[in-house]
Amino acid sequence: MVGPKRRRMRSGGNVSTISNNIPKNNDMTGVIDEDESSAQTSKSTKGSTTIPIFLKKTYKMIDSNPQEIAAWTPDGDMFVVKDPDQFAADIIPQYFDHNKFSSFARQLNFYGFRKMQSKPIRNSDFDANTAKHVTFYNENFKRGRYDLLRKIQRSTRGGGSNPGQNQERDINQLKDKVINLEKTIQDLHAQQEERMRRLELDMLGRMEQMMLAMQQQQQQQQPQYQHLRSIGNNSMGGASMMPADLHKSGGVGVGPNGHMNGMNGMNNNGGGGGGLTNAIGESLDPLPYGARGASVSTLSGLAHLMGNQHASIGMKNGFSGIGAPSGIGGPTLPPHPKQKQLQTHNLPGSLSHPPGRVENLRGISALSFGISNLSRGISSESQGGGNGMGNAFEDKFFSMLMNGEKNAAGSHTNNNSMYPTPMSAPAPQNNMNNNGMKGPVPSREGSDPI
Amino acid sequence: MVGPKRRRMRSGGNVSTISNNIPKNNDMTGVIDEDESSAQTSKSTKGSTTIPIFLKKTYKMIDSNPQEIAAWTPDGDMFVVKDPDQFAADIIPQYFDHNKFSSFARQLNFYGFRKMQSKPIRNSDFDANTAKHVTFYNENFKRGRYDLLRKIQRSTRGGGSNPGQNQERDINQLKDKVINLEKTIQDLHAQQEERMRRLELDMLGRMEQMMLAMQQQQQQQQPQYQHLRSIGNNSMGGASMMPADLHKSGGVGVGPNGHMNGMNGMNNNGGGGGGLTNAIGESLDPLPYGARGASVSTLSGLAHLMGNQHASIGMKNGFSGIGAPSGIGGPTLPPHPKQKQLQTHNLPGSLSHPPGRVENLRGISALSFGISNLSRGISSESQGGGNGMGNAFEDKFFSMLMNGEKNAAGSHTNNNSMYPTPMSAPAPQNNMNNNGMKGPVPSREGSDPI
DNA sequence: CACGTGAACGTTCTAGAACGAATG
DNA sequence: CATTCGTTCTAGAACGTTCACGTG
Structure with missing residues (x-):
């Protein structure tokens, strides 16, 4: 050759x-x-x-x-x-x-x-x-x-x-994976929002219902005579009403039983879906007392609250969400939530929302009515009760924030590991700056003198 | 050279x-x-x-x-x-x-x-x-x-x-990224639950407030015919009402029990729902009427609030959704907004929780009373009036979510350094701010001593 | 003015493309 | 003819060195 x-x-x-x-x-x-x-x-x-x-x-x-x-x-x-x-x-x-x-x-x-x-x-x-x-x-x-x-x-x-080739493959695969994950995250965010939205709507709906119911009742009651009747008849709407009567009359099993009864009555009404029941049951546990009591009395209270006086009270808190912002007019109503939110939102700029809610809650708590108790009870569920009323909520938020932060933090750490290498990363400057800036720098200065 | x-x-x-x-x-x-x-x-x-x-x-x-x-x-x-x-x-x-x-x-x-x-x-x-x-x-x-x-x-x-090295680096980076993303997803899942819970609590708290306010009002207003009242109260659905009465009359299970009773009544209305929210929402769906009845009584209070005097005031603000919308008689109001919302919600079935809740809303929406307006009004606040009712709240929530997300996101990209500290801060807002603030600041300045 | 950064230009090394040649 | 390798030439990427600009 x-x-x-x-x-x-x-x-x-x-x-x-x-x-x-x-x-x-x-x-x-x-x-x-x-x-x-x-x-x-x-x-x-x-x-x-x-x-x-x-x-x-x-x-x-x-x-x-x-x-x-x-x-x-x-x-x-x-x-x-x-x-x-x-x-x-x-x-x-x-x-x-x-x-x-x-x-x-x-x-x-x-x-x-x-x-x-x-x-x-x-x-x-x-x-x-x-x-x-x-x-x-x-x-x-x-x-x-x-x-x-x-x-x-x-x-x-x-x-x-x-080796490059294989690596390239790996890289592409990883990139795809990253893309998918990012997509997943986006979806999750979207879902979350959607859920929150729904939940809010749901809650709002409920509130409306309540409002209506109350109004109706009022109307009915006003007539004076009717109430009684209504009781008998509508009773509750029954549901609840009924029980009440029962209780009275029978002196029912006041305690829990009484409740149960009431509940039952209710359930029947609501009746419906098993799901409901479950829900109910659960719900109860958490806020049982307060909630109920609160709710009960509440109503009337709300009016007040919302209205002139009370509202103001709520406002006091500072946040307030609710009442506060509303200022005068608002005063009466507690609707607030938003107002507060708005305000808060504005302030913090970034975190706006979360805080806002918290604040609102606080405002509410401020009301210091039985409600507050309720709220706590509620909150307590998640957290543990003891705290001040507002606290519970606040805590929640905090925790929320915390979580957020944690994530961030986690990312940090992780990231760090990541970035270091990455130099390649898009923003070199950032990396550099951060590094340079942070820790070391400060300390050093003194040294300069040398 | x-x-x-x-x-x-x-x-x-x-x-x-x-x-x-x-x-x-x-x-x-x-x-x-x-x-x-x-x-x-x-x-x-x-x-x-x-x-x-x-x-x-x-x-x-x-x-x-x-x-x-x-x-x-x-x-x-x-x-x-x-x-x-x-x-x-x-x-x-x-x-x-x-x-x-x-x-x-x-x-x-x-x-x-x-x-x-x-x-x-x-x-x-x-x-x-x-x-x-x-x-x-x-x-x-x-x-x-x-x-x-x-x-x-x-x-x-x-x-x-x-190339090899770079690729390796890239691979490592990507791997880290994948890990972070996966972690983020997990966190999101966890957070979602937490947020929903909080939101519910928040909403419940508000509702309670309203209830209280209403009750109070009612009481005030009613003074006249108390006898009825009791009834009336009860009316509420008993729920709340009941308790009141009970307390008065029988001193029933007063304490907690009393509340409980009330609750029951209430719950029934609102729902017995366990966690307030759940309970309520769920319960409502099922038992709309009853609920209403109950709520109604309550409502009365609300009605007042919303209705004439107070409510209107509150409404002024614009936010408030409640009062404002309600316009005159709560009842009169055009329910609509919600309905729509509800509907939409329903659609999505996918999301487990949401749906359920949504449905509740629907039920509510169905009521199509002025309430709906109220809700809207409220919502409107956050957003700016025009939107659908729910918007306001939605916005808030969204923003909240967003913020949370941002944080998370931030973490990925930037944050690294930033967040670390935050957690500690008591106030959520602060936290956030702090976070953002921190990172950078420290960095250099110190050094410069000059 | 000082400091940090952007941009331009040069250098080095690696990789791509083109074409010829050899093998089957 | 298809495939593979050898040989060149060229393009791409990254760093090194200078110079210039913007901010404080």
């Missing part, structure tokens, strides 16, 4: 020339070749076993050349071309069909070799003797490890010595 | 990769290199490990230069160039291909170093000896911590020349 020429030298005449020069005996015989010689180029076999000719030649070249021109590094992990010019002129042509160092380097490149930096840390270290040195490294190209060559494959080929 | 000619070794890819892999002949001997050398071959190895040549050189430069010209600060956290001119003229050229201090500084800049201020605060403090001193600081550039250098990366760099 090699024998007679052939080889493409290709390009310029020089090369060719050179090649000519070259005897080509190539024979990189020695340890190396033999075997393959035949195998050679053909890709035939292959599998991993096939060793590209370029590698065989290069290995032999480094292994058997004058140390002054090219050689293995002391540890045998890399090879150094001490005099590229001479190497190109005298050595390369002996093995390849050209005499260009760049072409040799390109080939090394195809096979995954890397040029090692040769620059000294200190220029002073610069040594004319080594200045020209060019070192190449390949994980599987080491002195005495001819066997490793089979692991090296040309980059353009499927093979893959290049 | 300057020095020896150009050498640039190019740090680029090589450096990194190479450095790692490389055995080192490079010379950056000294303490420095060794480590890397081993690193081994594969370029794959660690991305992070790569240390830019600039840093190696600078480290070595500071570490091995005459103390008179450049040195570490006493604490080893920074380095000081005592005589920039001499440093530029004599030292820089030994390591780099130029002799300009500004170029050196520019590089330091790329790697995140900050120049510490050395100016004296008082003129009198001026010291000719230190006047020229220039101090640079980098969180990961400290005496005896050569290992930290790997954490420093060039700001502009996308990755290094080495």
